[in-house]
Amino acid sequence: MSFTYRYARPALTVDAVVFGLDDEDLKVLLIERAGEPFRGAWALPGGFVNVDEDIETAARRELEEETGLRLADLYLEQLYTFGTPGRDPREHVVSCAWYALVNIRDHTVQAATDAAAAAWWPLKDLPTLAFDHARILEVARERLRGKVRYRPIGFALLPERFTLSQLQHLYETLLERPVDKRNFRKKMLALGFVVDTGDTETDVPRRPARLYRFDEARYRELEREGFEMWV
């Protein structure tokens, strides 16, 4: 079967930049390409958009197909569309890139269709990426760094219950600068949507910290009232 059009069409793909956090570092989910071009190179998960398929759906589908990662209700946002001729050696391919935030420990990844491997790579120590994926990743990092300051998106990277130290460490990682401990705690709690669960950590070889959670309903309420956060 084949499809014929009166004018030539660029191909349309989606690519996903999935950021994840484990105990130490901020990481990104990459696949090792099983086919040409760039066979054996690491790349962002992604692939062709089907006809009559929504582009966001395509991003989720490719992610699940290639890495086993299901993002049914997690943070996924459109990043930018890259359409410079030459970015794919085969032909003119336009790619709509997305970025997602997940807590690594809540998900397991495994290579599937079109991927020889799927793995989390620390941002500090990345392999050479296929296509223009290094550029896409760079744009995603800039966007994340900018957006985390005025939207509470960072919580998607943490487990449901977290300590204020974990939260502070997250912000320091994303903003790439140190943050004052007392001022940070004061401000976060003053925002009103980071709430104490009443529980504390267990099995830690030190004084256990209180556990907090992100109250999304409360955040939406504040947002409706016109409040603005700024970290």
Next chain:
Amino acid sequence: MSFTYRYARPALTVDAVVFGLDDEDLKVLLIERAGEPFRGAWALPGGFVNVDEDIETAARRELEEETGLRLADLYLEQLYTFGTPGRDPREHVVSCAWYALVNIRDHTVQAATDAAAAAWWPLKDLPTLAFDHARILEVARERLRGKVRYRPIGFALLPERFTLSQLQHLYETLLERPVDKRNFRKKMLALGFVVDTGDTETDVPRRPARLYRFDEARYRELEREGFEMWV
């Protein structure tokens, strides 16, 4: 001549939301469609991306072809890519939308290819738009409202030399709220990139105001030094 592919491909288009300011209102550039579908309806200028054509180039080309507007060195930025099936009644069409800012008095527009007419419409009083263009326009307005607060993009809507009252009126229009005159002037001048030309208005039936200009080189310098504006 025709083109055949192994898998069906969505079509790829670009659409442009061009904002313009005249003496009174914020306006948007629309074309009246000359062909089906939606013949006779008003729509955003746009059209199909050619193979091996950069998507930004395609946006500029379509704009010039349909409205005569040349945007060689003016503010044009990618907005969002819309790819929900059904947004075009013919087939699955994915559209990469862009937005631009121009000073209406510096440009003339005239209908050309595929357009029966091209005209500036005030945002307050828009016709029903073709396709999902009302939605695209809404997203563009949100983006503009958000971005103008931390980037000096509004100057692209003004003539090269402008009064502080014009600038204030612009911000009030974009932000959709009133602004205190003394505080606004104090802050704008303190930013350091709005500079006095030394001249004043002529031919106005009242006290003439000083004329200022946006010093882009100075802005870039401040940006490099890590300063942040916030209006």
Next chain:
DNA sequence: GCCACTTAGTGTACGCATAACACTAAGCAT
């Protein structure tokens, strides 16, 4: 020439948010 009209242009005081800064508390391991 004078008066009325219109928009330009200017300064201060108060309150709040940010930023800087160091010690005690609690639990675990040895």
Next chain:
DNA sequence: ATGCTTAGTGTTATGCGTACACTAAGTGGC
């Protein structure tokens, strides 16, 4: 019991945003 490690806490100074009302300068009409 002691030492180690991270949790947790308050005050002060400064800068920034906000609120607010009158005088200045030019034009046009009478």
